[in-house]
Amino acid sequence: MENRKENFSEWYNEIVDIAGLSDKRYPIKGMNVWMPYGLKAMQNIDRIIRTNVDSRDFQEVSFPVLITRDQLSVEFEHVKGFENEVYWVTRGGMDQLDVEMALRPTSEAAMYGMFSLWVRSHADLPLRIYQIVSVYRYETKHTRTFIRIREIHFFEAHTAHDSYDDAERQMDQYREIWKNISHELCLPYMIDQRPDWDKFPGARYTLAFDTVLPGGRSLQIGTIHQYGTNFSKNYDIKYLKDDGTHEYVSQTTFGLSERLLAAVVGIHGDDQGLIFPPAVAPIQAVIVTIPSKSLDVVPYAQAILDELKAAGIRASLDTRDNYTPGFKYNEWEMKGVPLRLEIGEKEVSGNRVTVSARTGGRRRQIDRGDISRSVPELLEEVAGNLRARADEHFRKLSRKYDSIEEMKNAQGLVLAGWCGSRDCSDAIEGKLELGALGFNHGSEASEKCVVCGKDGKIAVFSRSY
């Protein structure tokens, strides 16, 4: 396998293929086949997302994939932002369609006409919905599995509120939700407020969750947007107030995608292959039998499998005897299974199991009777190790610099003072090929701009995916 640190890009492409996550031999560039193992991991991520939003009274819906040109054109900034990257359906059977329809690049234009029918009064607010669907972008740049593609597995939450303040509270709640999700995925991140020229088309402001992959390039893995009344005024979404007048709602959105899986793959993996956080792992614990001539170890292993499954662990049993134990260990390591339970003659006669964690450390002996208690604890330990390693990686790749000179060979998320002007960010981009991710959210301390020397704040620059 490729060396992950030195050739991250090649390592990434190889592991996505050989671990059975995605097959990119489909004949349309940037549209890949979700293979069973990759789809299971993504569905586990979806489940984490759903659990977090369902518990906060978001309702799941599903809107049509097609959006008419009329629907899309309602908000000017929005259509301008997307018109160069949408796919257009122009024919049905042999008929030229009267109305051209776009494959949704995101669903504001699909949803907000319906919002104007659904929202009537205070009783309908806040409105909180979400959907998990595919969205489509006619991507002209180089594509990369889970990172830059043309068919995107997408989570989008949309809310409507009776006031801007309430919409701001929603933005705070999104950050809480995101904190929980990123904790389960063991992903470090920082929050950056995108420059005005890079915010979501139609938004008042955009906060992005940025992380960094081993190659040193940043990856946006989530965004939350404050729309204020920008959309509601155009789509006519308003409610009747107590005084008999109507007011436009304030709106927000929260978007996540399969880039979460890209980050899990890229940040946690090593030269042996994938390492899945237990919450994401399609298989959390694999039991590998070591054949013995003196006794059949399978019934003992099968009983442990049943016990683990009953305890809610995603466990699997590998009794293949046409492969050596070593081959099987390598395969499950490559596939990123957090825990391996080895069962041979010694384990059966000693009434125990040998356990090995994918994040390393010594192999351990566990008493047979302790398994249902120990395995969840060991999974927690793996998650803790992944967080610690990822945080360390993140710290190394998100450092502050005090001058353009220092920034010259900087890698990752490059923090530096910035005045906020496009001229100064263009200068940084021109000299260093680092784009502005925007002001670092929460860094309020004043800091001189590394370009013009004027007063500014800490901002983040990077080469990004």
Add this chain to the structure above:
Amino acid sequence: MENRKENFSEWYNEIVDIAGLSDKRYPIKGMNVWMPYGLKAMQNIDRIIRTNVDSRDFQEVSFPVLITRDQLSVEFEHVKGFENEVYWVTRGGMDQLDVEMALRPTSEAAMYGMFSLWVRSHADLPLRIYQIVSVYRYETKHTRTFIRIREIHFFEAHTAHDSYDDAERQMDQYREIWKNISHELCLPYMIDQRPDWDKFPGARYTLAFDTVLPGGRSLQIGTIHQYGTNFSKNYDIKYLKDDGTHEYVSQTTFGLSERLLAAVVGIHGDDQGLIFPPAVAPIQAVIVTIPSKSLDVVPYAQAILDELKAAGIRASLDTRDNYTPGFKYNEWEMKGVPLRLEIGEKEVSGNRVTVSARTGGRRRQIDRGDISRSVPELLEEVAGNLRARADEHFRKLSRKYDSIEEMKNAQGLVLAGWCGSRDCSDAIEGKLELGALGFNHGSEASEKCVVCGKDGKIAVFSRSY
């Protein structure tokens, strides 16, 4: 509400709307919005399907929605069958695309090129995969929610086998799977082998699961197809045999859709609204509190809610005090919740609960301590009642007739002798407006054709959706 028996079509449209299953005010005809309650019901149906196929070693995948014209054109019958009803994407952004792409109407053409890469030897067979996705049909007929639409929620399983016999065994297994699924959904059906002119484009033969809605029209709610080597020869899917030669695989598919929800709505509902089978119900048991001046009944109700949830019941608590209990009862009845638990002063002081089943019968008193045991039993009872009622309805609407004369005012699934010729089925269609659903599967006894009098077998005719 509309009378279900007399105005089934209007009743159906009304209940789909007021129960919050689907909103058809979306600006594209035949593309509707899945509302939270309807989506939950569909997701429960999906879960039943997944459980049944996962346990038989089917692997879930997800293929791209777009299919190039080249991919679609590989199998002649197949493309001919679909070319008049696919949506074509012809532009990306401002660019005219070099290769026109269809929104999948079904996924044979998307999948089978990949199958030719995946299948190499015996070790890769049988290959069993499935996906649950949206498919698209440019439907020119009158649309109807969940029944005839342009964006269809679709389950499709695809298999490949080393021999025709093994593919035939797969067809048998599909019928077993379907038996389990239809049992959970409490849906009666018959299996009909579609006439050659109405089989799936490219299939050797098609077996359909047909049911009948109260209006007397038949509804196809599932199909299984034997492809033999029709597709594998065109898509070049073959494996290396032990003797060094290559052989084309035999293939089958199994398709289900949101029509399952249409059947659940149409067959089980009554003049009060929906009745969900417990396995499908988004809410299986609703607890309705009856406010009391002398004591707060909510803590008692809340404890029961928690207990039911812990027992794996999808339970909900309605403590709204701005509505009368009667209003709330009606609402939950309309929404088809199988069990209602009433909790007022008498229940709290008597340490019990009053339970009412959506399928009728006397209200029952249950001891507080028995709830976790009784509620699952009562849910089973509701399912049993639904099956009995649906079977009775099905028997009335699937009768055998001995002559064209007798068939004149026949409703539902009309069984009659048929020789199998198109001429005779055209004659029946011309005189009675009944289309041929094909020979009834499993009826092997010889029967004279009601048109020509020649030897034939029992076939099924109907007005269908």
